[in-house]
Amino acid sequence: MHQVKAVVARSKGAPVELVTINVPDPGPGEALVQVQACGVCHTDLHYREGGINDDFPFLLGHEAAGVVEAVGEGVTEVAPGDFVVLNWRAVCGECRACTRGEPQYCFATHNATQKMTLAEGPDAGTELSPALGIGAFAEKTLVAAGQCTKVDPEARPAAVGLLGCGVMAGLGAAINTGGVTRGSSVAVIGCGGVGMAAIAGSVLAGADTVIAVDVDDRKLEMARGMGATHTVNSRETDPVAAIKEICAASLLHPGAEGADVVVEAVGRPETWEQAFYARDLAGTVVLVGVPTPDMEVPRIPLIDVFGRGGALKSSWYGDCLPGRDFPMLVDLYRQGRLDLDAFVTEEVGIGDVEAAFEKMHGGPGVEPVLRSVVVL
Known part of the structure; x- marks a missing residue:
């Protein structure tokens, strides 16, 4: 078990909080990822506002890149030390979409089985709902191993992590x-x-x-x-x-x-x-x-x-196949043919997510923001 700092939305419309959470060691088919960067997406704000569902409390963040710290039993696609971009869902490989060669439409995608929980206070032990099955406004997060895609480790985490959602x-x-x-x-x-x-x-x-x-x-x-x-x-x-x-x-x-x-x-x-x-x-x-x-x-x-x-x-999700698309796009970025850096408006700390949400509303005197990116 790992105790780390993370950004949580406890109730509809309430400001997010930086709290301590429990992250389990990876079980079968799971991976523990040390998060290096995570973009602040409108979808995270939708979660906070109750626009997705009401499964509070939410562990926010999902446009992320980081390094695999540990893997569970049976995991072969990634290993500790791999630099990865996280994606929403691991494909099953067995449903009718997967078997007809269209895994981008997988009808039985999955996330980590074990739950991350609140570590402190009167609601300690409460299970968290990770945004889009990821929950990466955290120093570490637990995901299904199939949600991790290996990419060039020389790439800038704040830029390539955005492939995890909006840019892709x-x-x-x-x-x-x-x-x-x-x-x-x-x-x-x-x-x-x-x-x-x-x-x-x-x-x-x-x-x-x-x-x-x-x-x-x-x-x-x-x-x-x-x-x-x-x-x-x-x-x-x-x-x-x-x-x-x-x-x-x-x-x-x-x-x-x-x-x-x-x-x-x-x-x-x-x-x-x-x-x-x-x-x-x-x-x-x-x-x-x-x-x-x-x-x-x-x-x-x-x-x-x-x-x-x-x-x-x-x-x-751009009808993407992360294993096909992420490495290709990161290579194009490294070659200077795809300017992912242009999407990073600012880099912020893990305690600045609420302020980043405020900037999304824009208005007179507020410069447009493509992405605020939390760097850990």
Whole structure:
């Protein structure tokens, strides 16, 4: 058993607390990881606000990189000393998705079996719910060994740990789900961390036209830095009309009626509807923004769905395979071809998570933050 400092959300809407928790030694199929860095993601804030479920208390943090300290019985994929990026879920290898060669859709993913617990106070011994099965705002965490992916140990933990969620979600939405390739035209609606990653992924894949859409000119300027060729402030301009005009004027897509791929990285019905109408005939819409349970698909005439053809897709975790995608993307980062450092706005301490949450709300005088990263 290990006692470490960790960030916990005890109840809905309450400020997070830095407390001492118990982390068990790894059992069969498990790995104990010494966390080196963990990004502060909007999903962690959703957990704190009760937007995921009400299984409080939560051990927050899930975009993490670190070093394997110990492994349990039967673990062969990683060993003590390995530098790893953590992922949400270990695939089973046996369900119908896995057996048909599509483990990225595994229907029986799993996390560590043993529970981490509170170590002190009147509620000592209370089991913690780790965010996305990871719980990495902690000096050490316990995960299923299959949640650990070995990558180049020379990589910067604060940068590559972001592949564990937001950056992989956006990159994968463009490349894996959307099928962006050389010469594609792409529009990305919403330029937070996930949307920026979709822009970076589109550029990496060789897209010819990459249009960033947001309501904040500061984010649009950042999108230019990520490689966007055009920007649209949708507070001032009709984004559908603007995307159509830009694509139709492209030398590679003369007369196009929209973008080949539109990535919706907001998760709202109105922006999804914009994405639907901003794609070209036979184009693809990719929903990677996370909606709330009360949101519904807009009432779009069925003839429009039929008449435009193409595909309407959702992208969960960028349809990634961590064992395939993480090492490849880290290698591209090490080669200078994928600027993961650009996603790290600031490095903070483990006691600064609540302040990082406050920065997410933005507003006048607050500079946009792609990621605050806790460095341990």
